[in-house]
Ligand SMILES: Nc1nc2c(c(=O)[nH]1)N[C@H]1C(S)=C(S)[C@@H](COP(=O)(O)O)O[C@H]1N2
């Protein structure tokens with residue numbers, strides 16, 4: 395108890411900042427490659443792999459309940475931003491629209507532009523995870539993943555897929571883009587799961 399107390403840094407939010415992270419001023423943009431631009435009429439979201447194949451439009455998503463979320467965001471390059479204000483659709487609500495095979499254990503998130511990132515289903519299907527389409531009450535900026543991105547608040551931010559456009563359900567784990575390039579498969583910021591597997 396005492397030891398724990400003495401190790402705490404002195405800033406008021408220190409218990410919300412994972413080890414090795416620093417608070418960012420503003421909201422940095424981190425994108426590998428170009429920023430894709432998709433208009434809402436053409437925007438599509440597909441489900442495939444170990445699930446009944448389905449395609450959803452923007453209005454299919456907008457018909458689901460909208461919620462406000464206030465979540466901390468932790469990038470593996472060591473910046474964190476507290477209390478990011480999003481509007482989005484719960485992943486648990488979206489999951490009610492699709493039929494996933496019982497053999498599926500993992501999901502690959504796919505994005506416009508080709509980015510991918512993988513998750514075990516128990517990290518993906520959580521009440522706190524969502525598809526965000528607004529940031530601070532405004533339509534999500536292109537550079538932050540507009541029109542829609544996933545937000546997986548309990549893992550490093552590379553798991554929060556910008557310009558998301560599909561879910562591929564898998565029978566086993568498979569590395570996504572950064573996971574193939576040295577990042578950890580799971581990426582828990584509190585365990586500092588930064589690199590390797
Ligand atoms: N499609 C796509 N999603 C992505 C990335 C990317 O390069 N492409 N970068 C990831 C990384 S490393 C981080 S830290 C966050 C950054 O989100 P931001 O640019 O909104 O801060 O998005 C993640 N999602």
Ligand SMILES: [Mo]
Pocket residue numbers: 424469470471551552
């Ligand atoms: Mo990142």
